[in-house]
Amino acid sequence: MEVLFATSNRHKFNEAKEILFNANVNILHFDFKHNEIRSDSLEEIAMEAATTAYKLAKKPVFVEDTGLFIDALNGFPGTYSAWAQKKIGNEGILKLMAGTANRSASFKTCIAFVNGKTKGEARTFTAECKGQISEKPRGNDGFGYDPVFIPEGEQHTFAENASFKNKHSHRYKSLLLLANHLATDD
């Protein structure tokens, strides 16, 4: 089966391609620049984007939206994570967390998929990876918040171990949910 991944982020595409290849799904890149809606819900944002992408591509297509939700910051940067990363970076996140004992956070990914059969409606697959914000940025792999996020039960950040990231992350889990759906979708 062949589906499009609509994203303007090459990092995300390459990561997804590798994961889905191992699940026997071949994806093609659909270069998609889209003005996402404002919402605190990943699901709402992803569903609207997937519906729009399907109208343009007219082929089975998915989008994903990921956010880092930090408990002590009321869920900041949340659904605005990509924007906040550009503006204040990991340095800003660590400044905001300075002196904060509760460092709990979670990465959440929502994939919205439109296959075109059911009136263009999107189906969503959401996964989460709980963890902690590190005291300092660590590691050179990955991108975005990877250097400051330590998944639950581990000592290393996502950026310190990319293979570990693919095996345990929110994005990996949501992509497997999608792959499983594609394998059984008729």
Add this chain to the structure above:
Amino acid sequence: MEVLFATSNRHKFNEAKEILFNANVNILHFDFKHNEIRSDSLEEIAMEAATTAYKLAKKPVFVEDTGLFIDALNGFPGTYSAWAQKKIGNEGILKLMAGTANRSASFKTCIAFVNGKTKGEARTFTAECKGQISEKPRGNDGFGYDPVFIPEGEQHTFAENASFKNKHSHRYKSLLLLANHLATDD
């Protein structure tokens, strides 16, 4: 002349009502909850919102969008200022600015007005107030970022002197531009 101010923020409405009353413009509150578009441009956001408000109200209506743009933070929180205030507050802003020598920032307001005569097109009025981010929050008047913003050439924050705010602020200036336009609009 009577126009509607579309906003869900009572603080903003009361502030505008006082300022425009002195310029002989009476405004009515149009309670307007709207999912703004994502953009780094206040003008784009305000124009889209005003156009939508006009479709609902079918009367001359304006909206305003204000953002605090901090130079050392690449313009953060910018067009997401209201959201960032809810999430990290002034405490978060001061943490992000800790140890930062360049404390320059500017408040910008864009008002978009639709009178319904010109195919529903919005006209915009933008004003700016340059200043500095304070080292600590000061004052109890005002709202939002007022306690941490010191306008250029002054020693006090907006929250320490509300009348001073109305006389010198970005929002005041943009409302006067609107009032001037209304006085000459035929």
